[in-house]
Amino acid sequence: MVEVPGDRRYTDQHEWAKEEDGKITVGITDYAQDQLGDVVFVGLPEPGSQVEAGVPLGEVESTKSVSDIFSPVGGTVLEKNGDVEQHPEVINQDPYGRGWLVRIEPAGGDSLDGLMAADDYRKLMSEE
Helix, strand or coil, rough: CCCCCCCCCCCHHHEEEEECCCCCEEEHHHHHHHHHHCCEEEEEECCCCEEEECCEEEEEECCCCEEEEEEEEEEEEEEEEEHHHHHCCHHHCCCCCCCEEEEEEECCCCCCCCCHHHHHHHHHHCCC
């Protein structure tokens, strides 16, 4: 059973976003890591990089394919998870915890309001 925590929002490209103290933590969903298979490489932007909502901010490579990681919000990258760059398999093991990818300071007014709630994301997955 694919996990879809209710405490975050989701994109139709299978990223998750969680707001904590005005910062947005981003990762790929359990469904995405399951579809990708064994993750072998993650490329993430450096802190200070500007990202745009809906535009690729990095990539994840698996034994099956290479996929872009799309930013759910626009803003500035505050932190990247160097652990997943060194140990990409963490994304398969814990996509909602230790497998987070970046933390973003959202640009003025950017929020998670336009993203899907967990129930909407579950519906999207059932249609794919």
